[in-house]
Amino acid sequence: MARVRRVGKRWWVGAVGLLGLCVAAEVQPAYSQQSVAVRAALVKGSLPADDPTAAAWATASVSEFPMSPQVHWPVRITDVTAKSVKVRGLHDGTNVAIMLEYTDPSEDPDDAAALEFMVGDTKAHFAHGQPMAQVEGGPVNIWYWKNKDGKGADLGAKGFGTLKPHSHQDVKAKGVYQGGVWKVVFSRPLTTEHLAEDTQFKPGVFGSIAFAVWDGKKMETGQPKEKGSEKAISSWWYFRADAPPDYSPYMYALLAVALALGFELVLVRRLKKGS
Amino acid sequence: MGGVLIRPVILTICIYLFLKFIVPILPHSAPLPSSLIFLYLMLVMSGSVLFATLSGESKDAFFQPILRFLTGEGGGALGSARYLVLALFPLLVGWQTYGSTASSDAPPGENRTIHPAPPGEYTGLSNPVPKTPENIMYGKGLYASRCAPCHGNFDGKGFAAPGFTPPPANFKDPTTIAMLQESYLFWRIKKGGVGLPVEGMPWKTAMPRWELEMSDEDIWKVIMGEYDGAGQKPRTWDESE
Incomplete structure (x- = not known):
């Protein structure tokens, strides 16, 4: 009988334990999964826009995206050198810098890389903003870098065969090749005056981003291994320049804790009076 | 204290375990989203409260242990548990408030229709x-x-x-x-x-x-x-x- 009473008194211990198990089952482990977004953190001081090896890049979070051979439209390619790209981003509230990092066994003058963005709110197809049958698509803004050019190019396209440089060149780029790895940094002001041609970055808001890489290694034919539409590509992923820190949620949480505590005190007091 | 309260608690936990671990392994089934599991558990708890308050006697039997627990009658281990609950509740409210007001790091959701209607x-x-x-x-x-x-x-x-x-x-x-x-x-x-x-x-x-x-x-x-x-x-x- 005593044993029964002891068990009866401890029922809540078991219940709390079971409840704890249930909560533990609900809490998802924070494993990193395949990246879906690049987040450019807000930094104080100068942006390492012209130095892919700057220490500041080590503080930026890394996102990695798989790359595919371009098989969407002719001329296609079946094997590409870059199987994935690591991407980092930083911004200082005025300018944004995005770094691509990928392996390439050889440094070649025709090695190249590019970023692609949608322009404005209109959706655009990732393949150079090609026309879509049932949706009016928008243009794309492409930031391009080629090793032998040693600088960035600001391009626009709305469909195949329409790729051309903008009359205004707002994009800078610099690449460094070390130990079989390319690190290429693209930079530009967060916003420009050319709303119809340039992508605009609003801190805190996600936009779309895609990547392309060309291995410019010379083949026996004298042509680069990858050129034009023969390249490694991704389709759209997400990019966001982080907004400045917002501490208001902490304030709201503190207020809620105080209100809940006050509610508890009043409730217990009234219950005690009632009993 | 146990009898009237422990049954709905055990029932809720069993339903949770069933929805979380058993339903996904049933043939032609799939894991249920957390929001749906939460909805089902709320229905179970609402039903338990309704059932327990059908008569004045059952209502007292259901609520009296809760009232005694909240007012600290009994002391001992239950007293410690009382302080734990009273401390955890405001923290839970604060956590929920933070979660609903803080900006999300997740990209926007995509509601893609996999097989849209053809022309x-x-x-x-x-x-x-x-x-x-x-x-x-x-x-x-x-x-x-x-x-x-x-x-x-x-x-x-x-x-x-x-x-x-x-x-x-x-x-x-x-x-x-x-x-x-x-x-x-x-x-x-x-x-x-x-x-x-x-x-x-x-x-x-x-x-x-x-x-x-x-x-x-x-x-x-x-x-x-x-x-x-x-x-x-x-x-x-x-x-x-």
Whole structure:
């Protein structure tokens, strides 16, 4: 009988334990999964826009995206050198810098890389903003870098065969090749005056981003291994320049804790009076 | 204290364990989203409270232990538990408030319709190509050169697949071509990703517009090769009616 009473008194211990198990089952482990977004953190001081090896890049979070051979439209390619790209981003509230990092066994003058963005709110197809049958698509803004050019190019396209440089060149780029790895940094002001041609970055808001890489290694034919539409590509992923820190949620949480505590005190007091 | 209260607690936990761990392993089932599990548990708890308050006696039996617990009658281990509950409740409220007001680091959600409705002219078309072994083999050959880079061995795992989002369709999956008519595949292959309506997110898909590179007859043969290679049968009008 005593044993029964002891068990009866401890029922809540078991219940709390079971409840704890249930909560533990609900809490998802924070494993990193395949990246879906690049987040450019807000930094104080100068942006390492012209130095892919700057220490500041080590503080930026890394996102990695798989790359595919371009098989969407002719001329296609079946094997590409870059199987994935690591991407980092930083911004200082005025300018944004995005770094691509990928392996390439050889440094070649025709090695190249590019970023692609949608322009404005209109959706655009990732393949150079090609026309879509049932949706009016928008243009794309492409930031391009080629090793032998040693600088960035600001391009626009709305469909195949329409790729051309903008009359205004707002994009800078610099690449460094070390130990079989390319690190290429693209930079530009967060916003420009050319709303119809340039992508605009609003801190805190996600936009779309895609990547392309060309291995410019010379083949026996004298042509680069990858050129034009023969390249490694991704389709759209997400990019966001982080907004400045917002501490208001902490304030709201503190207020809620105080209100809940006050509610508890009043409730217990009234219950005690009632009993 | 135990009797009246412990039953709904145990019932709620059992229902939770059933929804979380048993339902996903039932045939033709899938894991339930947390929001749905929460909804079911709220229904169970509401029902328990309703049941416990059907009469004045059962109501007292249900609430008296709670009142005694909250007012600290009894002391001992229950007293410690009382302080724990009184401390945890405001923290839980604060946590929920923070979670609902802090900006999310997650990208915007995507509500992509995987099989959007085709344009009217493609509805109900029948494959005009005779289903002969030669035509099927010819279609498989075209598949190998045109489709396999992304769709692989009919499993969506071609060498070109990893960089694309959404991923290429897995034709062996019973929720892809097995639940579609041949006319639907004809539309998707002919017009490609850019032929999709807005709910299909045509700006993301890498599916080529094959009408620029293949004849209609070849597309029909590819469809036959796809079904045969994937071990699936097309949905027909007879089955859908």
